[in-house]
Amino acid sequence: MQRSYSKLLGIVGKPNTGKSTFFSAATMAPAEIANYPFTTIKPNRGIGYVRTPCIHEEFNVKDTPVNSLCLDGVRLIPVEFIDCAGLVPGAWEGRGLGNQFLDEIRKADALVHIVDASGGTDCEGRLCNLGEHDPLEDIKFLEREITMWMANILKKDWPKIARTAESDTKDLYPMLEERLSGLAIKRPQIIQAVKKAELNADKAASWSEDEFLRFVDCLRQISKPMLIAANKMDLPPSEQNLQKLMKTNYVVVACCAEAELALRRAAEKQLIDYKPGDCNFRMLKPEQMSQAQIKALETIREKILLKAGSTGVQDAINMAYFKLLNMITVYPVEDIEHLSDHNGRVLPDAYLVPYGTTAREFAYIIHTELGEGFLYAVDAREKKRVGEDYILKDRDVISIVSTRKRA
Numbered sequence: 001m002q003r004s005y006s007k008l009l010g011i012v013g014k015p016n017t018g019k020s021t022f023f024s025a026a027t028m029a030p031a032e033i034a035n036y037p038f039t040t041i042k043p044n045r046g047i048g049y050v051r052t053p054c055i056h057e058e059f060n061v062k063d064t065p066v067n068s069l070c071l072d073g074v075r076l077i078p079v080e081f082i083d084c085a086g087l088v089p090g091a092w093e094g095r096g097l098g099n100q101f102l103d104e105i106r107k108a109d110a111l112v113h114i115v116d117a118s119g120g121t122d123c124e125g126r127l128c129n130l131g132e133h134d135p136l137e138d139i140k141f142l143e144r145e146i147t148m149w150m151a152n153i154l155k156k157d158w159p160k161i162a163r164t165a166e167s168d169t170k171d172l173y174p175m176l177e178e179r180l181s182g183l184a185i186k187r188p189q190i191i192q193a194v195k196k197a198e199l200n201a202d203k204a205a206s207w208s209e210d211e212f213l214r215f216v217d218c219l220r221q222i223s224k225p226m227l228i229a230a231n232k233m234d235l236p237p238s239e240q241n242l243q244k245l246m247k248t249n250y251v252v253v254a255c256c257a258e259a260e261l262a263l264r265r266a267a268e269k270q271l272i273d274y275k276p277g278d279c280n281f282r283m284l285k286p287e288q289m290s291q292a293q294i295k296a297l298e299t300i301r302e303k304i305l306l307k308a309g310s311t312g313v314q315d316a317i318n319m320a321y322f323k324l325l326n327m328i329t330v331y332p333v334e335d336i337e338h339l340s341d342h343n344g345r346v347l348p349d350a351y352l353v354p355y356g357t358t359a360r361e362f363a364y365i366i367h368t369e370l371g372e373g374f375l376y377a378v379d380a381r382e383k384k385r386v387g388e389d390y391i392l393k394d395r396d397v398i399s400i401v402s403t404r405k406r407a
Ligand SMILES: Nc1nc2c(ncn2[C@@H]2O[C@H](COP(=O)(O)OP(=O)(O)OP(=O)(O)O)[C@@H](O)[C@H]2O)c(=O)[nH]1
Pocket: 014, 015, 016, 017, 018, 019, 020, 021, 022, 032, 033, 034, 035, 036, 037, 038, 039, 040, 041, 085, 086, 087, 231, 232, 233, 234, 235, 255, 256, 257, 258, 259
């Protein structure tokens, strides 16, 4: 399968909340899982999928996916994940190998914060009585850790940057962009953060410590958007905590990572028919399963799927891409009549691109040469030509006509 993913999702949180379980379920990549803190020391990287209804049915064609998968009308588009080591309070100052762990999220474009909604792990991830720990504290702690970590990175050069900016306003943003380039932070995000913090870029040198931190906090929110995966929903106190978490400003998705992992493992062995994110499953080979296995799967069906509609893992991934990162799906084709590429493969690729991407920018995403020689594009649904500034819509099928061919 060709790789087309361009965004990285960071799976973060304190130790022992189920980050590696979520990661494993999402990617089916091996990751160590255990009920004590700091099981993960080295980050795991893997490929999971965004789930979207495939458009081949609408166009009434049979597809030949190349860069993605199509299972029973569901298009699964590969995306990349990083499962980070657990963070503890004070990580930004180096506690619990904190700086090193925080550095793992440098390249992440969005964060899925795995929270133990059962309240059964303390602020350092040690087991405690169910319901004893307030998960709202975990949100505040993580926000602070990331903000302070970013502030520390910026602080070193801040006086020099701020002073130079006061003598020539134009310099602040490019200088900050350069300083923050390793954190995948772009200039528009920095400009937006100054605005959101209601600060004056011309007066950066006279920002107080509080104002500086306010700016960094806004920058964190904009550059590392985060959603809450309220995990361990199978445990009793979770429902009550979920209600509390829902009252925050975050997108909150109720999850049971353990159930998703069990379902995907059974599906991989073809014991059940289950696609990531399905609301139910079908037993395929009960004769090859033990009574305990069947019972465990039936409990998942009854307690999770029928009750909540899904395990939530796939919903969290989809939310991260479609809601936090505001992405849309676009299908490029070469032959507009057959919706195929030059090898005759029908609807071969599905790309995730940010909303606002123009036809020409999309051509560049597919291939630099296609962008450079861009003449016009054709919208397959409307069968009409569109220009370079055409803003792509979700589920568009687009053919790019260029003076230069894809290599
Ligand atoms: N009940 C329940 N337990 C879960 C769920 N997800 C994970 N766990 C358990 O939580 C414990 C910690 O899981 P891990 O995936 O290792 O957690 P982690 O956040 O990666 O931990 P560190 O790597 O130590 O930071 C394990 O015992 C898992 O089996 C869930 O949805 N429900």
